[in-house]
Amino acid sequence: MTQQQTTDGRTPGTTPAADAATTSFVAHRNLLFTVAYEVLGSASDAEDVLQDTWLRWADVDVATVLDHRAYLVRMTTRRALTRLRTVRRRRESYAGPWLPEPLVTAPDVADDVVLADGVSMAVLLVLETLAPTERAVFVLREVFALEYGEIAEAVEKSPAAVRQIAHRARSHVAARRPRGTVSAAESREAFAAFRRAVTTGDLQGLLDVIAPDVVLLTDGGGVVQAALEPVVGARAVAAVLARIDAGDVETTEVNGQPALVLRRDGAVDTVLAVRVAGGRVAGLYAVRNPDKLGHAGRTADIRR
Template sequence: MDHPIPDADQQVFHEHRRLLFSVAYRLLGTAADAEDAVQEAWIKWSGADRSQVADPRAYLTRIVSNEALARLRSARYRREAYVGPWLPEPVLTSGDTAEKVAEADSVSIAMLVVLETLSPLERAVFVLREVFGFGHAEIAEAVERSEAAVRQAAHRARGHVRARRPRFTADRARRREVTERFLSAASGGDVNALMELLSPDVTLWTDGGGRVRQALRPVVGASTVAAWFAAIGTVTYQGVEPADMDAELVEVNGGPDILFTGPDRVIATVTLDLDARGRITAVHNVANPDKLRAVSGGTARDLGTG
């Protein structure tokens, strides 16, 4: 017979739930998998001898990290068979995250794309160390590796991230200004205005997951990307006529994002990366309906690291 978990222990878990989701989301890149990992952590917490737990934060982080690692390893196989580019699942965020530049950067679409290039162990070590500030010994216990192995993984991960992450992070006001101008130019079909905003070697990544029609390979070059977005106001997109499509700026993953909606559903999100001159170097377009659930509900999350 199951024994009900005391209110005090439920409260302890509730106090750490946001942290656990923040860890799991950065490890997995999808809100749905992160929620499942947190739920597994709750089940294991409920069944544990909690009187022996000296540090609930470290204990729960260890559980959710191990669960996320297991899911990440299996997700690697799923993603190898994914149709077209795989992009992280966008999440509506609150202003609290955006006001903290380091936190917002650590959960940005651009950073999550970089984290995808790491091995599961490297990703877990990097997130726990660089984002959440856990010590090497704590991480070693969390991921069930030696401290020496964790230090080596941390060193490799830092090098990979440093080499691949965007070299410049525009301030929030500049990103919003460029995103607004991009939306205005795309809505008006103004190719010239789009060309002024785009870097010559801009790359567009579109994630339809085989569910909706999208480019199966990256689209490269300002003229091609400009033509792609200039057509938004003139062609039917995913069965939605231009007159029935709305676009608005929302906060996604700690920064400004364009949310495209039809009469009854979210159609896509578009996130821009900028260079030091404020030109757009990359566009991440998520249109897979399975990945739009976290932005469809209208509920913002606090993905802070505290």
């Protein structure tokens, strides 16, 4: 049954201002989630930030807000920063490698090169090495192309300070991010060969498609079995991958890049994101921590 509405289209018991607040928040929700996720690297934390933002936004007199999008981005960024400073302390004592919470993304995300790069596992891991304010500034400037004045309001710094922070963060990320660009065709071809080798248990096929210096990071969070240190080198990584039970493997896109989803007894067991460079698989990110697999069963609508 649908809710009754008044003659002007409103739900009974609401005011025009409340309806306007709801409409505006819903219109910008995917953008706000993407901002929070980029700052935090965690979908569950991003959802909590959005809930808090909504509760505070509902108390705002929206008629006095000239730019709802900018205001909401500012609110979301501030709350994401507060959350990041809290979770950072927990991540310092994390069992084994910490990986971002994987997001299953629609194919069109890969078409937005800036967005796909910004949410990739590799870049999110680099962002983990930035201070919280540096990370927020980098995300708002490099991914969402906000003006320095807008960013300054969001992080509560002067525009001049934000320029300096942005320059420092940009240099930091450039020095640590994976180098080189890969065409979509090259990525698809390497991933297809990788998937065939994994699903058939073809050890030589794996050695042919993964780079000699490939790195595999596995995140079990101390809850399920996972390597506590990075697995480095083609033979070591191939030996791990050859043990995968290929009975229930799906192909998908995670954080804008090709990935495999491994299921056990119908439930998601592992999300394995793949990074291609130079025609070969150069990086693998295996998320096994059950607390991070809640979004693996549905597509996240991320937007800039």
